[in-house]
Amino acid sequence: MDFSQVKLPPIMDMNADTITENTIAMNSGNPDLRSKYVLERLVHHLHDFARETRLSTAEWSQGIQFLTAVGQICTDVRQEFILLSDVLGLSLLVDAIDHPKPAASTEGTVLGPFHTHEAELVTPGTQISKDENGEPLLVICTVKDTNGRPIDDVMVDIWETDSGGFYDVQHADKDGPDGRCAMRSGEDGVFWFKAIKPVSYPIPHDGPVGKFLMGVHRHPYRPAHMHFMFDKPGFDKLTTAVYDRIDPYITSDAVFGVKDSLVVDFLPLDAATAAQHLTEEEQKNLSAWSLLKYDFVLVSEKEAAGLRDANSLAALEALGKRMKVYNGLPVPDVD
Ligand SMILES: [Fe+2]
Structure with a gap:
């Protein structure tokens, strides 16, 4: 890839108020609608987390060291990242969202x-x-x-x-x-x-x-x-x-x-x-x-997919977001 030919939006004036929109703009060339949306929301929430907690450099460093240690202990038969996801309640949440079950x-x-x-x-x-x-x-x-x-x-x-x-x-x-x-x-x-x-x-x-x-x-x-x-x-x-x-x-x-x-x-x-x-x-x-x-x-797969789509659109509508389902997952409805 010739990096001098890569077209990116101009970004300037990095500060705590503009860094989020600048980062999202830089990632906006992602051609996949779903991963573009997921990455945009990840950056948004990650930055808001730092802004809301007034994260210190020492705490940021502690977080990096913790994640490094989690990675370093992983082997073929030890999956510390799944454990971390489990103890933070993320695994159960993702399963509930992705595999909704009727009563x-x-x-x-x-x-x-x-x-x-x-x-x-x-x-x-x-x-x-x-x-x-x-x-x-x-x-x-x-x-x-x-x-x-x-x-x-x-x-x-x-x-x-x-x-x-x-x-x-x-x-x-x-x-x-x-x-x-x-x-x-x-x-x-x-x-x-x-x-x-x-x-x-x-x-x-x-x-x-x-x-x-x-x-x-x-x-x-x-x-x-x-x-x-x-x-x-x-x-x-x-x-x-x-x-x-x-x-x-x-x-x-x-x-x-x-x-x-x-x-x-x-x-x-x-x-x-x-x-x-x-x-x-x-x-x-x-x-x-x-x-x-x-x-x-x-x-049935069909019933689960229908329920997942309906739950997703209802949950996002409640957050004021206009979405559509694309390849079975929600993306912004910008058309
Ligand atoms: Fe077990």
């Missing part, structure tokens, strides 16, 4: 940093945890559409920690995937498996995000939960989790993932259900087992 469907929640693509595809009834210290759990679920019809052949990803509160990827000596699997729903929409009862665990807090939590007097714990992700063409992808009602951290999740509709009871496993799903050997230890039942409801 009759299952709500989404944070993905978290521990989903992998390593899970083995297993058949119904598989025990997904190798942890012998965990309390055994039978999980029986259905997946349906908003009209109550079972959905078959949905790819379901499931992941949970071991009994010590660690995901497999957090063990340096791990031997293949553990506490996670992928499975497909049957013709009746049912999928079921054996696992261990989830436990509460702290998010990794030996890095900059942990220091931040300590600094604002927050604990790093997540209430006991099990993650689920649902994928089938034609349906809005659902990333969610279910949470143990009696967990001590149920009302103070470090990453804001808990929603009332996702709180569940782990019940004692009854003999009749055990007889249908457990081996004779497993049934000898019936009293140790718990049962989790949950019915998931997926929204």
Whole structure:
């Protein structure tokens, strides 16, 4: 690119009052309507943040050092930026905006940093945890559409920690995937498996995000939960989790993932259900087992997109902005 030929609007007189419009003008050649809009609003809010807080150079430097530390601790299996987004409530907010759910469907929640693509595809009834210290759990679920019809052949990803509160990827000596699997729903929409009862665990807090939590007097714990992700063409992808009602951290999740509709009871496993799903050997230890039942409801892609567009335009109209939907996302309506 010949930089001398680049046409940019003239900018002059940089001061606290003009820097924002000058910066936005310099970025205005961006040919993509959506990224141009997002960048414009980012600069606007970033500058307003500095103006409103009267940000000092020392504080600006502290912020840069913090973000640098967040980046430096990231590895292939440690995603500190997702953790930062989670503890600031941004992950939950973005999921709620991008995957709106009608009342009759299952709500989404944070993905978290521990989903992998390593899970083995297993058949119904598989025990997904190798942890012998965990309390055994039978999980029986259905997946349906908003009209109550079972959905078959949905790819379901499931992941949970071991009994010590660690995901497999957090063990340096791990031997293949553990506490996670992928499975497909049957013709009746049912999928079921054996696992261990989830436990509460702290998010990794030996890095900059942990220091931040300590600094604002927050604990790093997540209430006991099990993650689920649902994928089938034609349906809005659902990333969610279910949470143990009696967990001590149920009302103070470090990453804001808990929603009332996702709180569940782990019940004692009854003999009749055990007889249908457990081996004779497993049934000898019936009293140790718990049962989790949950019915998931997926929204069609079309319904989710319609709801997302309507929510976006209504929210922006309330802010006095005239917008249109472009490639499924709002941009200024300047025509
Ligand atoms: Fe988790």
